[in-house]
Amino acid sequence: xxxxxxSHLKLALYYLVCLALAVVFAGPFLWMVSSSLKPANxxxxxxxxxxxxxxxxxxxxxxxxxxxxxxxxxxxxFVATTVTLLALLLHAMAGYALARLDFPGxxxxxxxxxxxxxxxxxxxxxxxxxxxxxxxxxNTYWALIVPAIPHAFGIFWLRQFFMGxxxxxxxxxxxxxxxxxxxxxxxxxxxxxPVLAALSVFFFLANWDSFLWPLIAANRPxxxxxxxxxxxxTGEHGNAWELIMAxxxxxxxxxxxxxxxxxxxxxASVKMTxxxx
Amino acid sequence: xTTAEPTAIGAAHVAARTGPLSRFQNMNRDKREQAIVAYLFxxxxxxxxxxxxxxxxxLALAISFSDWRLTGTPEFVGLRNYDIILKDPKFGAxxxxxxxxxxxxVPAVYLISLGMALLLTRRGRGNFFFRTIYFMPVAMSxxxxxxxxxxxxxxxxxxxxxxxxxxxxxxxxWTGHVQSAMVSVLIVAIWKSVGxxxxxxxxxxxxxxxxxxxxxxxxxxxxxxxxxxxIMPLLRPTSFFVLVVLSINALQAFDQIYVMTRGGPxxxxxTLLMYIYExxxxxxNFGYSSAMxxxxxxxxxxxxxxxxxxxxSTDVRQ
Numbered sequence: 001x002x003x004x005x006x007s008h009l010k011l012a013l014y015y016l017v018c019l020a021l022a023v024v025f026a027g028p029f030l031w032m033v034s035s036s037l038k039p040a041n042x043x044x045x046x047x048x049x050x051x052x053x054x055x056x057x058x059x060x061x062x063x064x065x066x067x068x069x070x071x072x073x074x075x076x077x078f079v080a081t082t083v084t085l086l087a088l089l090l091h092a093m094a095g096y097a098l099a100r101l102d103f104p105g106x107x108x109x110x111x112x113x114x115x116x117x118x119x120x121x122x123x124x125x126x127x128x129x130x131x132x133x134x135x136x137x138x139n140t141y142w143a144l145i146v147p148a149i150p151h152a153f154g155i156f157w158l159r160q161f162f163m164g165x166x167x168x169x170x171x172x173x174x175x176x177x178x179x180x181x182x183x184x185x186x187x188x189x190x191x192x193x194p195v196l197a198a199l200s201v202f203f204f205l206a207n208w209d210s211f212l213w214p215l216i217a218a219n220r221p222x223x224x225x226x227x228x229x230x231x232x233x234t235g236e237h238g239n240a241w242e243l244i245m246a247x248x249x250x251x252x253x254x255x256x257x258x259x260x261x262x263x264x265x266x267x268a269s270v271k272m273t274x275x276x277x
Numbered sequence: 278x279t280t281a282e283p284t285a286i287g288a289a290h291v292a293a294r295t296g297p298l299s300r301f302q303n304m305n306r307d308k309r310e311q312a313i314v315a316y317l318f319x320x321x322x323x324x325x326x327x328x329x330x331x332x333x334x335x336l337a338l339a340i341s342f343s344d345w346r347l348t349g350t351p352e353f354v355g356l357r358n359y360d361i362i363l364k365d366p367k368f369g370a371x372x373x374x375x376x377x378x379x380x381x382x383v384p385a386v387y388l389i390s391l392g393m394a395l396l397l398t399r400r401g402r403g404n405f406f407f408r409t410i411y412f413m414p415v416a417m418s419x420x421x422x423x424x425x426x427x428x429x430x431x432x433x434x435x436x437x438x439x440x441x442x443x444x445x446x447x448x449x450x451w452t453g454h455v456q457s458a459m460v461s462v463l464i465v466a467i468w469k470s471v472g473x474x475x476x477x478x479x480x481x482x483x484x485x486x487x488x489x490x491x492x493x494x495x496x497x498x499x500x501x502x503x504x505x506x507x508i509m510p511l512l513r514p515t516s517f518f519v520l521v522v523l524s525i526n527a528l529q530a531f532d533q534i535y536v537m538t539r540g541g542p543x544x545x546x547x548t549l550l551m552y553i554y555e556x557x558x559x560x561x562n563f564g565y566s567s568a569m570x571x572x573x574x575x576x577x578x579x580x581x582x583x584x585x586x587x588x589x590s591t592d593v594r595q
Binding site for chain 2: 045
């Protein structure tokens with residue numbers, strides 16, 4: 001049986017809408033890459049040039065020549081990775097204790113931890129900056145790493161995960177004589193790998209993308225993180241858009257790689273944050 | 278038998294007198310080991326939260342009751358900062374702009390991401406491809422998004438104006454003009470967030486049992502009726518969650534505004550958080566800035582309470 005014409009039309013319309021949206025979302029990415037490969041005089045060419053005949057990587061060289069962009073990248077990479085690894089370990093420990101162990105004060109501690117979720121970061125910005133200054137941490141990795149670690153969100157989700165995990169394996173390990181700490185590290189933690197992967201993407205992205213705190217805590221050129229680097233580069237090179245776009249491409253390359261490589265985990269982490277947060 | 282009783286009474290007596298510590302001593306070995314491991318596991322995170330979240334929150338409150346500039350010592354002034362807030366026209370104006378931003382941001386993101394989620398629930402070829410594309414801006418920081426869009430919004434020959442001109446529409450000054458600056462920073466925020474909320478809403482729609490939808494269709498419901506009477510009501514918890522999170526995000530808009538307009542032109546995009554930031558880190562007036570930050574906290578706190586209330590009441594019903 002042939003489908004009626006109207007259903008073909010509907011399908012065509014459906015794909016047309018999908019494609020139009022794809023242009024809206026992918027367009028700026030393509031334009032950014034395209035512009036970063038152009039010479040300056042083609043940036044505002046009329047009509048716009050998508051693929052330049054003078055295509056070159058010169059702008060990228062120029063970015064690294066004019067600023068210590070490799071330093072910004074290193075700073076962001078080092079900070080985001082360290083925060084992610086430490087946060088995962090500490091949150092898993094805390095979440096496990098709240099899910100599996102019995103101890104006095106458990107309910108109070110849990111409620112206390114969860115209620116810190118209500119405190120918006122921007123409200124504690126000033127005291128945090130003063131505290132970090134008092135500790136002598138301004139323009140050091142300490143200021144960028146340590147305050148970024150404690151976060152009730154991660155503890156909460158790992159607790160939820162461990163509560164949903166069957167206890168048999170851990171009990172078996174206990175019977176075999178493993179200590180409680182041993183059970184956590186050798187049995188429970190490896191089982192949490194999928195949640196840890198989703199959370200690690202979430203933490204890494206949040207730290208790589210963070211802007212205001214690094215702007216306040218570490219704005220000395222050699223301590224800048226990449227978002228602050230982009231912002232200051234934009235300020236210093238006003239209308240050199242070909243360079244600014246090259247710098248932006250460099251800045252999102254790691255997150256884009258992460259995005260395409262681990263999309264499954266990113267989607268999982270978004271769903272996790274979304275379902276009854 | 279006779280010896281057991283006095284010890285039990287004695288233990289209870291001690292416990293009543295000295296509290297948790299002796300309760301701890303009376304626990305059996307296993308219980309005690311559990312408690313020690315638990316405290317050990319919780320210590321770093323709890324300490325971290327106390328020092329870097331709870332402590333600063335209390336400090337923010339304390340500072341808001343003081344007059345404190347960069348140089349000089351804090352001086353207790355009671356509620357004076359809050360009193361000034363009430364009379365400060367700049368505060369009122371920046372709060373108004375935050376509200377304007379929220380009114381522009383929340384419904385737009387919700388409706389667009391819901392539309393996109395519905396589009397992708399239709400089982401079509403290329404769904405995965407489209408979902409990936411729509412979700413891509415999530416991988417980009419707000420700073421970079423702001424930079425790219427500022428480039429595309431260039432009032433001279435930016436890509437957007439070129440495109441508008443090509444189809445015969447009037448070009449705009451975008452971030453350069455009082456009337457379009459707010460729209461410009463909103464477009465960036467909307468563009469950047471819809472993919473994220475699309476995923477959340479999509480998950481919510483896919484959680485609806487397909488029997489419900491099939492049953493409705495057997496009963497003769499068309500696509501619109503299915504959406505209106507089956508999907509929307511069952512999606513209500515997810516929608517509610519999304520709307521509250523969007524409002525909380527909107528109240529804290531900063532990055533792209535800082536990068537694109539710095540609150541200008543003529544303060545057209547000068548939101549509450551811009552004001553808080555500048556008061557603290559440009560004028561170094563910690564007391565007044567903290568008081569405004571506490572007000573911001575109050576607004577977010579109310580939204581969070583509404584959220585908690587809502588989910589508690591729906592949980593009870595289910």
